[in-house]
Every structure is written in structure tokens, then in C-alpha cells.
Amino acid sequence: MVPAQELHVGFGTNKPPYVFEGEPRGLEYDLVSRAAHNVGFEVTAHYAPMERLHLMLRRGEIDAITTTNYGSGVEAHYSQVYIHYHNVAVALASRGYRIETIADLSRHSISTFQRARLLMGPEFERMALNNPRYREEAQQINRNRLLYSGRIDVVVGDERIIRYFDRLVADQVDITQPLTWYEIFPPTPYRVGFRLDTQRQRFDEGLRQLRESGEYERIIERYQER
Secondary structure (H helix, E strand, O other), rough: OOOEEEEEOOOOOOOOOOOOOOOOOOHHHHHHHHHHHHOOEEEEEEEHHHHHHHHHHHHHOOEEEEOOHHHHHHOEEEEEEEOOOEEEEEEEEHHHHOOOOOOHHHOOOOEOOOOOOHHHHHHHHHHOOOOOOOEEEOOOHHHHHHHHHHOEEEEEEEEEHHHHHHHHOOOOOOOOEEEEEEEEOOOOOEEEEEEEEEHHHHHHHHHHHHHOOOOHHHHHHHHHOO
């Protein structure tokens, strides 16, 4: 039996239910590790802010990085889409904001995740570059604290992640405050970026096998209610 080849993959910092930092689990972790396993890789996970992970990839310190795409600004060999995030804008309902387009965000202070300005399309990037009150968080849990404490107008991020972090900040801020969710973004497709195209090709084959076997959907279902 041929031993599995180690694959060093960057997963970002804690963003449950997609990635549980320091633990071999999470929707995104499971999809990537199982697809890699199908073609003889054993994933070794690296957890760091996305900006640092992109630097590590450029330096050759890791083999691949997750939750990225062609807009990342980093030269890499990109896999097929392995997951979609469903990003939303959210604000305290008491603020009464009217947000119908991405351009409307320019009137508000914004807190979002690292590299959102590059990953969420050109319209969002224009808004970010022209909004002096736009900020990106290395630790996504900070967005929930800023939102409920009223220190930021609008949070932008994946709804699953925002809702998950509510339970972790409940002893710090009042999460019973009603929220308004603004669904102004299309789903964001994410790929794995590899240093080597040979690794990318193998991963894509593993991902194909994962989908065809039905295991892909089983992993998705496992995290639906978490």
C-alpha cells in the first residue's frame, strides 16, 4: 500500500461551521480533506488569517489555500468550485436602514472578513475602496461584537457563520436585538488555490469522485442544522 502524500492546506481562522480552528472538522474542512483523501493526499491543516495564508502560499510554505478564487490577487492553480458561501449584509433592525444594492453600503460603516474586497466581485471592491469606514476582520467573531454593540453599522459575511458566532458572544453583547438581513449578494463560489498544477489536477479528480459517490451531499447535510 502506497502511503498517503502529505498536503499542507491553509484553512483560515475559526469560522464555524465551515472550519473549527485546531480541530479536524467543519463543512469546508471535511469537503477538502475527503476530496484530497480520494486521490492519495493526507491533509495537514494550517490555521491563520487569510492575508498571512496567501503570503505563505506565495513563499511555498504551504501547498494550497482554501476559500479563495480567481479574484484573490494571488497567483495559483485554482481547482473547480468546491463550495459556495451565501453572504449577506446584516444590521440592527432598530437602525432602519434601506439597503437594496451593494452601492448602498457606501453610506455605512462596514465590517467584513479578510480579502472580501477581492473575493466578492468588482462592485463590492469599488464600494470598499471608496468607503473610508470599511474594515476587514482577521477574527470573524469580532463582527458580531461590533454589530450588537452598535460600533459598526453593517456586517457582511456568510449567514451561517454570523449565526454560529452569536452563541459565542451572547455573554458579551445583547444578541436578542432584532436584526435585518439584506440579501444583496449572489452566492460566492470558492476554489482551492494550489502552488502546483499537478496537485490541482489530482484534487479536482478527488472532488469529482466525492460528488459522484454522494458523499459530497452527505457532508453538506451533516452541517445543515449546526
